[in-house]
Amino acid sequence: MTRRLSMGLAAATAAGACAVALALPADAGGADHGGGGTVPIQLLSYNDFHGNLEPPTGSSGRVVVDHKIDPATGKAVDVTVDAGGAEYMSTHLSSLRQGHKVSYTVTAGDLIGASPLLSAAFHDEKTIDALSMMGTDVSAVGNHEFDEGSTELLRMQRGGCLDDGAGANNQNSCPDGAGTFDGAGFSYLDANVVREDTGETLLPSYTIKKQNGVPVAFVGLTLKETPSIVTAAGVKGLQFTDEVKAANALVPELKRKGVNAMVILIHQGGNLPKEDWTGPDGKTYQVNPTYDYVCGKGGALAPDSPIIPIAKGLDPAYDAIVTGHTHQSYSCTIPDPAGQPRTVTSASSFGRQLTETILPYSRKTKDIVRPDVTTRDVIVTRDVAKDARITDLITRSQAQIAPIANKVLGTITTDVSKTQNAAGESPLGDLIADAQLADPSTVTGGKTPQIAFMNPGGIRADLPYGPDNGQVTFGDAFTVQPFNNYMVSLDLTGADLYALLNQQWSGANAASPKVLQVSKGFTYSWSAATKQVVPGSVRLNGVAVDSATTYRVVTNNFLQGGGDGFAAFTKGTGVYYGGLDIDSFASYLQKVSPYTPGALNRITVQ
Known part of the structure; x- marks a missing residue:
């Protein structure tokens, strides 16, 4: 796997970081490679959005891009840029998709829950609307999707309004007068959450998407420890099974359906250790990892990261693993059970970052050419135009909650x-x-x-x-x-x-x-x-x-x-x-x- 790094040019220059974004090849938009033999599948991923429709503030709205020496203390300090905000995120996604014939926008869960008031006041309906509007295709279910219980999670998928007393407890479902909430325009997936009464999964285990004649399967997983980190009422009647066993059991079924390109979306992740940084004084400092943390190039996930044994156990048929939960930024290659490197990514949190992964699909083998997979990080900088549709949604929501919020x-x-x-x-x-x-x-x-x-x-x-x-x-x-x-x-x-x-x-x-x-x-x-x-x-x-x-x-x-x-x-x-x-x-x-x-x-x- 090779790694390319990117951020908004204006923001990069201001931050003192790398001022030139390395570009994708000119033909990366969908032309077949290798003599017409491969098609690039673009995977745009994010995780742990947590209802951050407005640009997050404080440390939650900054991304570390570099380090410098503070002359007052002589210590290394972070260089950051402001990032995030649904209006900007939508614009970045649209720009990244340009020219790509096969492109999917996917997430690793926790899109809602633990949300700012602008989203939580409407039971996160506004966030589901916004993420649908910006073209999200499929998502794993995170633990925070269970904050208001499994029935509410199903409503997030299917739609419908709550009779919540029009503002009781500072919340109001369907406040726009039309009395409707359509639910997610994307598919929530959960292969390892099973209903005790039926033995069936709460939501579908996988979905198969097809663009330009290329079928891709996405399998969604939730961390099995969810019952220990949400309220008991939120997961009553559900069993959270082993992630690896649930995913591996699906491989024969997907292959019978003629699908060899498979991607895991899992709400579990890794932790980053401090990394070494050599300052202009020639000294080495222990600093926070930057957004472009690359495992295998002088760095690695902390050895106790829960995603490591999961990644090592997932069937080699899975070609990439999109992770979340730990709110970290990384791109790794962790060996699969056959000993072959496999891409594992995470895109920070709160809509501050996107990860672009290019999966070359071979027309001959009808599978991903794993050695040629590439990834790059894109910071959701605020130096781009806002998506007017998202701006309108936010503006209307702000007016509706202003008396409470202000x-x-x-x-x-x-x-x-x-x-x-x-x-x-x-x-x-x-x-x-x-x-x-x-x-x-x-x-x-x-x-x-x-x-x-x-x-x-x-x-x-x-x-x-x-x-x-x-x-x-x-x-x-x-x-x-x-x-x-x-x-x-x-x-x-x-x-x-x-x-x-x-x-x-x-x-x-x-x-x-x-x-x-x-x-x-x-x-x-x-x-x-x-x-x-x-x-x-x-x-x-x-x-x-x-x-x-x-x-x-x-x-x-x-x-x-x-x-x-x-x-x-x-x-x-x-x-x-x-x-x-x-x-x-x-x-x-x-x-x-x-x-x-x-x-x-x-x-x-x-």
């Missing part, structure tokens, strides 16, 4: 970041946990929560200090916490608390630790060597937590159900449901305005 909750005096320090604590995590602790809706029977826990994966964006003197609107707050989870209070013993904290680095979290964010007054230390809480270090308001004592805890219903591998929450008693997490966050922001983050000293590492 309500000012308070102000911040500086950026409040979700980035965790070495111990795992973040400024925004502290703020959210404190908001949950202060939520009166979870007080019951005279029991007031003493400790709050927030999952880091539920914090979806920073709170950046903007040009409006740090004003924070409801829309800003919703972008940070978009799940509409319920707050839940419950009793846990001190022993349960120790077990809970140790689950941050064990079991399902051993490969990718998840450090919970905690409320003020609750402190502890953990050992980097043992990945365990230091005995005796867990304290509440300075007093050591006693294993036999019962403590009142508040968290969201996702964690309370054992989500993210925190089974200790399920041992809680006296469970009481309160209001929505976004309401507790919004209410607290009003109380503490103007807000300045405090020192990060609740969690320490030894």
